[in-house]
Amino acid sequence: MQIDLSTKTAIVTGSTGGIGLAAAKGLARAGARVIVNGRESDRVETAIRAVLEAAPGSDVSGIAADLGSAEGCDSFVKAAPEADILVNNVGIFGPKPFFEISDETWETFFQLNVMSGVRLARAYMPKMMEHGWGRVVFLSSESALNIPADMIHYGFTKTALLSISRGLAKLAAGTGVTVNSVLPGPTMSEGVKEMLKEMAEEKGVSVEEAGEMFVKSERPSSVLGRPATVEEVANMIVYACSKEASATSGGALRVDGGVVDSIVP
Template identity: 60%
Template sequence: MIIDLSGKTAIVSASTAGIGLAIATGIAAAGANTIVNGRKQEAVDRAIDTILKTVPTPKLRGFAGDLSTPEGCDALSKAVPQADILVNNLGVYGPGDIFTTTDDDWARYFQVNVMSGVRLTRGYLKGMMERKWGRVVFISSESALNIPPDMLAYGFSKTAQLSIARGITKQAAGTGVTVNAVLPGPTLSDGFRAMVEETAKAQGKTIEQVGIDFVRSHRRSSIIQRPATTEETANMVVYVCSPQASATTGAALRVDGGVVDTIA
C-alpha cells in the first residue's frame, strides 16, 4: 500500500515531540503540506529540523501557539485558513484521583484535552465538508476505556474525545469527511521516557527495559507485553488520514498492544 497525501494540507497539534512528532513525520513523508505546532518557536524549529533529517523533501510549516486557548486556535485559523487533515493530538496527563484532583485540574484537562480539539474541528470541518474530502483524528487513549482511578480527569477527558468524535462523524455523514479516534496504549514517548528516567538509572536498566517492566506490572492484559513505539502509533494515524481509509469513520481504533481486554 502506497499512501500519497500530496496536495493535502495537514495540521498536527502538539507535534514537536513524542507521538505528535512521529505523526507529523509520517504525514510529511506521505507528501502532505504539514503544519508543525508547539507552544514555543524554538521547539517548533527543533521539530522541523528533526523531520528534515528523516524525510528528504518535506513541505513543512511551523506554527507556534497555545492551542488550548481560544486565542491560539483563532490565530492558527488565520495563519492556516484551510486544512484537509486535522490531527487533534494536544493533551496533558498526570496523576490525580477523586480526592486529589482539584477543580482547576478538572478545568485544565477539559480545556487542553477536549476543547482544543473541539475548537480546531469547528474551525476546519465546514471547509472539509464543502470540498467533499477531509480527515479528522482525535488522539485518545486506552485510558478512555480502562479508566485509571489514579488518573481520573485524564481518563474522563479521553472518553469525552470518543463521544465527540462519534457525534461529529454523524454530522459529516455523506460528505467524504471521516472522523476517527486513535487510542494508544503505553508508548515510549518523550513524556514516558522522562517519567521513568530516574527509575532506569537507579535500577541500572534501559528505559526500554523499564517500559517492559511497567507494562507487565501495570498493564498485565497487554498482549505485546511491551510499550509501543511512537512510530507504531503514528502508522495507524497516517493510514486513517489516507484516501485508502475512506470507509473507516466513527471508529475508536486501538493501538494499545491488546491492553483493552475485549473483542469489540
Template identity: 60%
Template sequence: MNIDLSGKTALVTGSTAGIGHAIAKGLAGSGANVVINGRGQDKVDAAVRKLEGTGAKVRGIAADVSTAAGCKALIAALPEVDILVNNTGVYEAKDFFDIPDEEWSRYFDVNVMSGVRLSRAYMKGMLKRNWGRIVFISSESGLNIPVEMIHYGMTKTAQLSVARGLAQLTRGTRVTVNSVLPGPTMSEGVETFVKGLAKQNGQSVDEAAANFVRQHRPSSLIQRFASVDEIANMVVYVASREASATNGAALRAEGGIVNTIA
C-alpha cells in the same frame, strides 16, 4: 499499499515531539504539506528543521491551542486544512483526592476543547470541499480509566464522544472523523519517566519498561511499550484516501490491553 497524500495540507497539534512529531513525519513522508504546532516558537522551529532535513514539506505555527485565543490565532494563520490531527494533550499521575477543580478544567481545555475548537473551524471547509480527515488521538485510558489519572481518562473518553458525534455530521460525504487509541507508548516524555523508574529501582531501562507493563497494564498482549512510529502508522492510514470506509471508529493501537473483541 502506497499512501499518497500529495496536495493535502495536514495540521498536527502538539507535534514538536513524541507521538505528534512521529505523526507529522509520517504524513510528510506520504507527501502531505504538514504544519507543525506547539506552544513555543523555539520548539516549533526546531521540529520544523528536523523534518526539513528529511526533505519534507513542512512549516510551523506556534500557538497555544488549549485557549480560545490560541486556536483563533492558529486558524487565522492557517484558514483551511484537509487533515486535522487533534493530538495535543497533557497527562500526569495524581491522586484523585489531590486534583483541584482548576486542574480538571485545565485538562478539559487542553485535551478536549482544543480539538472541539479546531474541528469546528476546519470541518465546514472539509464538508464544502467534500473531502477531509479529522483524527482525535485518544487513549486506551478512555476505556480503561486509570485510577492514578482519572482526570486524564475522563478527557480521553470525552474525545471519543466528540469524534463519534462529529462523524455523524459527515453522513454521505467523503469526510471522516475517527479516534486512535494508543496504549503505553515510548515517547520522549514517557522515556524520561521510565528512566526515572529504572534509576529508582536499580534496573535497566528495558527492565523498568517491562515491569511497568506487567504491573500496570497486565492485559497487554504485546507486553511492551509501543513506539511512536507504530502509532503514527495507524494515523497515517486513517488520514489516507485508502481509509475512506473507516468513519466514526475508535481504532485501537494499544497492544491488546482492552480485553474485548470490539
C-alpha cells in the same frame, strides 16, 4: 499500500515531540504539506527541522500557539485558515490522587485535551465538507476505556474524545469527510520516558526495560508486553488520514498492544 497525500495539507497539533512529531514525519513522507504546532517557537523550529530530516524536500511549516485557550486556537486558525487533514494530538497527562486534583487542574486538562480539538474541528470541518474530502483524527487513549485510578482527570478527557469523534463522524456522513479516534496504549514518548526514569534508576535497568516492567505490572492484559513506539502509533494515524481509509469513519482505532481486553474494537 502506497499512501499518497501529495495534494493535501495536514495539521498536527502538539507535534514538537512524541506521537505528534512521529505523525508529522509520517504524513510528510506520504507527501502531505505538514503544519506542526507547539507552544514555543524554538521547539516548533526544531520540529520543522526534524520533519525535513525524516522527509527531505517535504513542505513543512509551523505555528507556535497555545491551544489550551480559545484565543490560542483562534490565532492558530488565522495563521492556517484551511486544511484537508486535522490530527488533534495535543494533550497533557500525569498521575495525581483524585482528592488532590483542584478545579483549576480539571479545567486545564479539559481545555487542552478536549476543547482544543472541539474548536479546531469546528473551524476546519465545514470547509472540508464543502470540498467533499477531509480527515479528522482525535488522539484518545486506552485510558478512555480503562480509566486509571491515578489519572481519572486524564481518562475522563480521553473518553470525551471518543464521544466527540463518533458524533462528528455522523455529522459528516456522506460528505467525504471521515472522523476517527486513535487509542494508543503505553507508548515510549518523551513524557513516558521521563515517568519511567525513576523506576529505571531504582531497579538498575534501562528505561526500555523499565517500560516493559511497567506494562507487565500496570497493564497486565497487554498482549504486546511492552510499550509501543511513537512510530507504531503514527502508522495508524497516517492510515486514518489516507485516501485508502475512505470507509473507516466513526471508529475507535486501537494501537494499545491488546491492553483493552476485548475481541471487538
